[in-house]
Amino acid sequence: MKTPRKGRTALAILAPLFAAAMLFLLPAAQAEEEASEQVEEIVVTGSYIKGTPEDAPLPVTTLTREDLANEGTPTVLDLIKNLSFSQGADGETDQFQAGAGADRATVNIRGLGPSRSLVLVNGRRTTWSPHAIGAQAQLLVDVNVIPSVAIERIEILRDGAAATYGSDAIAGVMNFITRRDFVGFEATANHKMIDDYDGDTEAGLIWGTELADGRGHLVSSFSYIERGELTLSDRDWAILPYADSPTGGWSSVGRPSVVVPLDRWEAFPVGGFVGLLATGIVDPNCERLGGARTTVGIAGNTLGGFCRFQYTAFDNIAEEAERWQWLTEGTWEVNDTTTLSASFLMTDSDVPAWNTSPSYPPNRLVDENRTIRANNPGLVDMASKYPDLYGDMAHCGEAYCRYAGDPTQDAAGIPTAWQDVAWFYGRYYGQDGPLRDHARENDLQRLEVALDGTRGDYDWQLSAVYSQSERLSLGGDTMVYRDARARQGLGGFDCEAQVPNEYDENGNLSFSLETVMAHAGQGPCRYWIPFSNSMAGSHPQVRDGTASNPDFNPALNNRELLEYMVTELGGTGETSLFVLEGVFGGPLPWTLAGGNVSFAAGAHWRHETYESGPFDINNFDLFPCAAGPEIKDCTSNRNGLFGFLPPSTDIDQDRDIYAVFGEMQLPLSETVEGQLSVRYEDYGSATGASVDPKAAIRWQATPSIGLRASVGTTFRGPTLNQTVADDSSNSLQYIAQTGAFKRVDTKGNPDLEPEEATTLNVGLLVDHDGLIARDDNLFVTLDYWSYDFKKPLVTEPYTAVLATACNPGCDPSGPYFNRLTFGGPPSATNLEIIDINIVNGPDIETDGIDFTARYEFGAGPGIATVGLTGTRILGYDIGSWVLGGAYDALGSMNYGTSLARTLVEWKGRVILNYNVGPANIRYNANYVDEYERDTADITVEEQWTHDLHVTYRFLSERLELSASVLNISDEDPPFTGVEMNYDAFTHNPFGRMIKVGLTYTPGGCSS
Template sequence: AATYGSDAIAGVMNVITRSHFDGLSFEGKHSVIDGSNGDGEIGLLGGGPFAGGRGHAVSSIGIARRSPIRLRDRNWAVRPYAENPRGGWSGTGRPAVFYPLSGAPGIRDPNCERVGGGVSSPDSPLCRFQYTPFDNLVQDTRRGQWFTEASWDTEGGWHLGAEVLLARSDVPSWHTSPSYPPNKVVDPTRSVRANNPGLVDMARLYPDLYGPYAFCDAPYCGWQGDGGAQDAAGLHPAWQEVAWIRGRAFGQDGPLRSHIRESETERFAFDLEGVTGETLWAFRASWSTAVRKFEDGDALEYRARRALAGLGGFACEQQVPNEVDPRGNLAFSLETLQRHAGQGDCRYWLPFSNSIRPHSLVPGATNPDYDPAFDNGPLHDYLTTILGNRGETSLLVLEAVASGLLDWRLPGGAAEYALGAQWRGETYALEPYTVGAPTPRGGALHDIAIYPCPGGPEITSCDNREGVFAYLPPAFPVEDDRGIGSVFGELSLPVAPSVESQVSLRFEAYGGDVGSSLDPKVAMRWQATDALALRGSFGTTFRGPTLNQTLDGIADTSRQFIGRIGTFKPIHIHGNPTLDPESATTLNAGLVFERSGLAGGSGRLFATVDYWRYEFSDPLVIQPFNFILGLACPPATHPICDPASSWSDSLTISGTVPSIENLDMLAVRIVNGPAIDADGIDFKADFQASAGPGRLSLGASGTATLSWRIDGWELGNAYDAKGRLNYDTSLARALPEFKGRLQAGYTLGAFTSRWHLNYTDSYVHDTPAPWGDDYPIDAHATHDLHVSWSVPGDRATLFASILNLGDEDPPWVFRQLNYDPSTHNPLGRVLSIGLRFEL
């Protein structure tokens, strides 16, 4: 505790290593999981003394591989729209909805459900797309790490230590939806002309639906002109715009899209400890860096519009340069379209079902109207540009601690002290990049400072500076750093032979607008009897904002389902340079019971019960986007938003009507949120005793959350989060009222067995109609079994485990994956076998 003063809210991770291991150890494990090729782990550890025994070194290497599991390989994960409207269904689908410019009702493609789309009601024109068949439940992951530590004791009594850690994790094929929807879902400029070849073919197949809008020489084409502005302008009916579309580039037709996720970590640490006089000195230094690279794909807005107009393809773009209007918007002349649209190297992207050959991952899909001549596959690479971000953080820690005895004797013994200082230097950098696409002015295409205009990367001046991509957010290079200084002290005061107390204080200065934090803590333990001890603590804790949280700009972007419009939208999360540290007042009171000699003398019972209470102030939270949307677009005025609302600036809305259906994206900030009061009880009990020829062990542990109350603030009323999923708020995680475990084990010579019962209580969540609010999420119980056998000679151990023995599915939740990833394990039964061998 002297090192950290009072506890940090974020927690302190202490890694236990086998520093004094002598010999060579090998361990391998393989796990069998339904729908997977299995997971594997291999580890090698070696260590021994050097320098005549004054030094010791240990080195280990480990590699692991997780095989992918597709969501559709779990029968509960990909379900029809009627069973869960939130189960991975987007309102911007494929095939596209056809909205006549005349104002007639939108036309839903007659093959919508045949090709795997979803229909919410007979009156809705939307053809919803389910993206989860293309997602993985577990991604293909490869991990490796190398750790080495060495220590040396000098003749002068000083101890030197050093550590090196290198780790890498790769996800070579992160699977995701074949395409994303455009941010501008409602966009009448995304238009289709009467002679569009896909439209003409759909008019042949469904003359009553599409015939009135198609132009051709056949009798099923009925378009003869709009009788309005286009006719007045002398535009031939074949080239008149007849409708706009709502849809995405690729959907049920695939292909399966995958991108990389890579991360690397390096850490070097040194420590020096020794005594001068009566003072123990400890000096520590560490430096670590973490690099993460992740990629995704999206359509360049100008390419999507070119392809819809019949000018798609790399060769076509070389032959037919972009044309823009004075406002910087893509606008090809009629002459250009008549000469090139659908001719030679120029291809149409077609929004209708006759271009869809359902992918094998879409369950039960078929399409009798598919025509290979209309397949959009040749345009996939043209319409999908890979963009990435490379983030790097580093941390340098320098620390010095002095400790020893005070000339102050108390009834329980001498008082002890510890004083220390610490300095942390942090850096954060983000570098966007583009893969395989030209960047005429350098940088990355999603760097909005360089490429601001949707009309094309060569354009620098436009009215709508929204970036060049249709969905994914813009990025910009970031470099930031800061230094954090702290001093801390602690007193250990044995106020009585059976009473120990500690008093600690830590001051931490972040500088700038963040400020500083001063946190005291008092702790006491009373050994009331030989078997019973009472303990308690009271103090304050802190958590400072990270560098990316204090960015003056977009710190992150998430894609969230907006229930009121039935589709996903990007949520831009902006940093906040004026954040205060999060703080909390903490109280803990409990007892420790330990007694031996039970059950005929061989039994031992160890049990703890603790009551905890946290009162959080200024918690670091993300503004809940649903509340902002509700304030800017009140349900009473649905679908019209209120431009006079103080929250309207958080919304980006396209078109002339401030309607929630025209929402492109929503901006939120990282802020200091409302006060949160929480309390609960933790308990743990272990009993061991001889039983027959072996030894029996029994145990129980659990956490009961008594309350989790959130104060009201500008973005929400007072709220009790206990026993709820809390999906729609960033102020609390899923909080079942009780989570616990029972265990029993038996050891007989070289054989050991253990059984676990894992239990999570039921909790509730808000669901769509007709299920309603406070819909229960079932309680969940699973059984685990572990066995091991030490081969005679004690050099080899065989072990096996069965997790989730009954192959229980996770409880049903009305969210995109149909379960709660923060609480339940979706893998089902997992069988693991392994070998450990030591020399």
């Protein structure tokens, strides 16, 4: 992939600065045996004025390196899933709820959406990961980019922060602070063991040294992560029979196909696929090969039905993946008042085989052109085995072939053997496999250079950060014209070279009967066969299938057409972010009862770019027509070459954003401290500008009890992909009226307004020593929070668009009718594609309570801790709008809508910890409340899981060993009845996990 021109300019500016800084440091490098003690000054997340989280008037959760070690050094994803105030985060593989997993993870504070939580590295931004979450069209920041060995602490601001950081901090901020002062060497390794799974392995190294008698500092860290593959079929709760979970990954479009004789089609008056399939013939090997035969709900009808296909048997719970990360940071004291710092971060993620269903269903389920001729070799072979089912349609020289011709086709001069006799309903590859596997690759480079200095009592800082991320996504689909060729016996690369495509006067693919009769099934030309006799057996991952199909005819094997039928397509995406920022602060010449007023003020400019480009084969500008690659101008079927996935075009967008901001710290008295901040940020164009103020106060009522409160406004502008009308992303969504997944195309909107929110937080803090015993401590926080959210950026819910356009009939003059593409007469059952837009959606109001209680006391030779932390959401109300009425999203999975994800009322954990000398033992009991699957009468049960972590330090604390058992009782995730039968946003699909790890620091270290 190419580097954007603006990106190259930014790198050209920053790279020499970084190189010069590193070269300046290295010649003076001197190994240090011990690290000198330094007093660390901290700028707390949520403010530009130095302080500590404990004294801040804002609700900041801090997780130190020791906290993480006592939890068995969890991955960032595991950490996020255990945070009570984060719900609906991405991370686990799930192609259906969001599609962001496999190699990326997000934080979702308050469940407001992953792109509404700002992610920072040492207080500064990094770029988005290209390619949006399909269902919500949101670009996201991947939180997996920092080597875990380099993390000193994580600060999470649970409050809106646009007044400080600008756009994207609607819900809050997650700030990764690195070990930039580390001295020494440290190596870490851990491995997580899971049944039926190779497990997860992580190794990390960090090295740091002081330079020139402490004048400089250099730290470099590296991490490598390897993840194994775990298939959905490895879990008995995930792949269930149709009767137990009819929406658990079952499609009505199966393999082998259902065949509808043309005379029955014409005689049966019911339209749509339900009426047609009521007259069809379900392949006799449907259930033997792992399908589910179901009838069609038409009273008095005993024919036909579906051969259902369970596509999730080919999907994974965890994808094979590897990721490496490298971070190097350096500082140099230029003089007594100025420090130069630089850092460079690289990360690369590779998913070599993202597994999915063998093929998509055809977009047009009811297609009068999807016919079978009387002499089709598959039909003739099935007639020889099942003459009662197929004999009346087959034509051959044997007695079991009883087809004698159709008067209409006879009159047209079509020979009996070449007459159409049936229509079929099914997909190209199914229970027999093979599964499709497509790669995902993602990389990030981030370069930061900063100057920090003092001038008298004042601090100043200038910084420049450039980050760039690239992503490659591959997929596969069937070309429409190759499907048409193979059905007529003209399939195969060599056949296509020998028998070129033929077109009618309107540019539609149309072979003459003479061409078909001369070449179908002859020489290099092959038939694609819709019957079970083309299937050797079921794929091993198919439940209740068979490895050997007794009716298989090797001469009819469709595998020889696989590469011809299913073609790889895909595209690349790239984002970049260049940020320049200056901050100046210190005391003001004003004194209040508590002391001097201090301030911080600054200016900010950032340049964002977003590029995406398809491969040539799925580029609409190159191949706009389904009829074939030779056709460039067509009036119909302008959907590209592929039958299911849409084509794309090249997108190249950029913008500049300007901001100025200021903040004052007001010591109103010795016990009361206030904070005022405001930020003006200008997006230009239609998005416009926003002014966001915030006020916060903290009152230390007694030495042990404090009160805090904050109120402010916050906002988020649309990401660049959301503003491009020509940019169409797609997702696959289950449409109940069709019994199949259908394509949902999401288009950008240049007229979007920024979303806005007013946030409120009121909290109580207790930090009391000597409550019962002299050496005990009670720590309690209780915070009430609320968000009043206006004009949220959302995608129109596809279910609401369909319900509005077809209520109950699909009226061409009705609203949203032009958003639907049909494969027959306008009806919901004939639906092919739904077009939805990114819009400003309905108002959202949510509020709740965060609570933490921790009691620490001496117990024998050690220290015991009992803790409780959790969140209770009190309400999550979504207002009425043009696409639906008001509703309460709390306690619901919110399945099938883009307005919210899973939202449980209660989420939390109980913690028991005991530390004695070099040993630490921790027990966690994790709780997730029950909630409703709102589109079905299913209650997703509440769940308790239990974890145990043990760490022990040897060799004068140079060697630390850890062991963890996660989900001790091996609980399965609660049943949801969706595709994967569990909620990937909320629950653990792995069962019991055992994790072992070690950390080695020869000679000791300092950080």
